Each structure stands twice: as C-alpha cells, then as structure tokens.
Amino acid sequence: xxxxxxxxxxxxxxxxxxxxxxxxxxxxxxxxxxxxxxxxxxxxxxxxxxxxxxxxxxxxxxxxxxxxxxxxxxxxxxxxxxxxxxxxxxxxxxxxxxxxxxxxxxxxxxxxxxxxxxxxxxxxxxxxxxxxxxxxxxxxxxxxxxxxxxxxxxxxxxxxxxxxxxxxxxxxxxxxxxxxxxxxxxxxxxxxxxxxxxxxxxxxxxxxxxxxxxxxxxxxxxxxxxxxxxxxxxxxxxxxxxxxxx
Numbered sequence: 068x069x070x071x072x073x074x075x076x077x078x079x080x081x082x083x084x085x086x087x088x089x090x091x092x093x094x095x096x097x098x099x100x101x102x103x104x105x106x107x108x109x110x111x112x113x114x115x116x117x118x119x120x121x122x123x124x125x126x127x128x129x130x131x132x133x134x135x136x137x138x139x140x141x142x143x144x145x146x147x148x149x150x151x152x153x154x155x156x157x158x159x160x161x162x163x164x165x166x167x168x169x170x171x172x173x174x175x176x177x178x179x180x181x182x183x184x185x186x187x188x189x190x191x192x193x194x195x196x197x198x199x200x201x202x203x204x205x206x207x208x209x210x211x212x213x214x215x216x217x218x219x220x221x222x223x224x225x226x227x228x229x230x231x232x233x234x235x236x237x238x239x240x241x242x243x244x245x246x247x248x249x250x251x252x253x254x255x256x257x258x259x260x261x262x263x264x265x266x267x268x269x270x271x272x273x274x275x276x277x278x279x280x281x282x283x284x285x286x287x288x289x290x291x292x293x294x295x296x297x298x299x300x301x302x303x304x305x306x307x308x309x310x311x312x313x
Contacts, residue, residue: 068265075105076265080118081272081279087122088280089292092220092237094273095119099213100174100303104310108166109158112213112248113257117266118273119215119245126238130231136239142195143202143219144240148247150203154210155251161211168311170212175304177217178297187225194226209244210251216241 083098095115102111127133137144158166189197201222209215219240223233252258258266283292 068261072106072110073265073268076102076114076269077272080269081276083118084122084273084276084278085280085283086276086296088277088282089284089287089289090296091234093296094122095213095215095241096174096177096217097300098273100170100300100307103167103170103307104303108163108170108212109257110262112158113252113259113262114266114269115213115215116245116249116252116258117263118269119241120249121270122273122277123238123241123245126234127242129238130235132232132235133239136236140198140236140239143198143205144243146199146202147206147209147240147244150206150208151210151244151247152206152251154207154212155248155255155257157207157211159255159257164311166211166311168308169208170214171304171307171309171311173208173212173214173217173304174307175301177221178300178304180221181293182297182301187221188227189222189225191226197222205240206244206247209248215244215248
C-alpha cells in the first residue's frame, strides 16, 4: 500500500483516538470523515474495523451490564445486522459520490446537533418501537459510510441514560456492529490480505491518540474542546458533500 495512504491512515486514527480520549466517543466518525478526504471510501471503511473493535472491547465489558444490555437491546442489534448487510452491499455497488454526500451530511448534521446542544427526549414506552428503527438506520450507515453508531448515540442520549450505562451501551453497540461489519466486508472482499494488516496496525495510533486525549482532558476544558471539534467537523462534513457533488 502507498506510504502516503499509510501515513494518512495513521494520522486520522490518531485524531480519532484523540477525540475518543477527550470526550469518550467519536473515533469511528472522526477517523472515517478525515480518511475519506484523502482515500477512497471503499478503502477507508475496511481500515476502520480493527481499531473500532479493539477500542471498544473493554468499554463493552466494563461495568457488569453486558448481558443485560444484550437482552434489553437485542432488537436494535438484530436490525443493525440487517442494515449492515444491506449497507455493505450498497458500498460496493452504489455510485461513490452519493455515499460521500451521505457521509458528509451525517458528519455535518451530527456536529450541528452537538454545537446547538440540542437534546431530544424519548419516552421509555416508545423504545420498543424506535429501537429496531434506530438499529436498522445505524446499520445501513455503518455499512455504507463506516459511521458506526451516530443514530444510536443520539437515541441513547434521548433516552436519558446514566453516563456509565451510556458508555457501556455504546461499547456493546460498536463492538457488535463492528464485528458484523467485518464479516460482511470480508464477504465483499473489502477486508482482505492487503487491508487487514493496515487496519490492525492502525490500532497503534488510535491508542496513542486516546492516551493523548486523556491527558488533554485533564488540561483543557472539555466544553471548549468539544466546541472547536464540532466546528471543525461541520467543515469536514461540508467538504465531503462538496467532493460528492463535484
């Protein structure tokens, strides 16, 4: 693989890990958004898989609620699997410009939601209906754009989860969805002997970024970091839309 591509991948995963280290989430979205400014989306999505799995294993099992979360949210995880299947198939069959515009829109909209501090609210009695829909949408976006979990993050925030439950629930979602995505990428030929080693090596900058992010969190006000992060991500999202259009 081209040394420039490998260097770009390392930088983007370091940045993704940095964001995760400071705010506790955001590695997949940050990494994929930055990577697709320099490499093809069909290359970027497979490279995302191993770092996502590696950085969410501990998060998924830490807290003692793994089995309870699986039992409670299995409908969402099941529909996410269906969505990943369809989304991954679309990734290798749809026009790339449409996928880039979709990714750009997801990044920009999510960044604007965070900048505006908009907080949706979902009553618990609506969860049985909404969970499968959110899972399906999340799976489709994961398969087509690599943006694992954006609808789920918004949905869990809207449910008003306690912080420790929220963090572990996201870890479970990312771990399960990422594992399913890996299987379908292998089936489609995207995760192969060329991309798997690079994806595995990307764990190193991702963890270095997380370590740096945890240090930054102790020195820089988190709210200020979040503000500049989401402003930057709006710009990145709009640039991806521009690439898709032109």
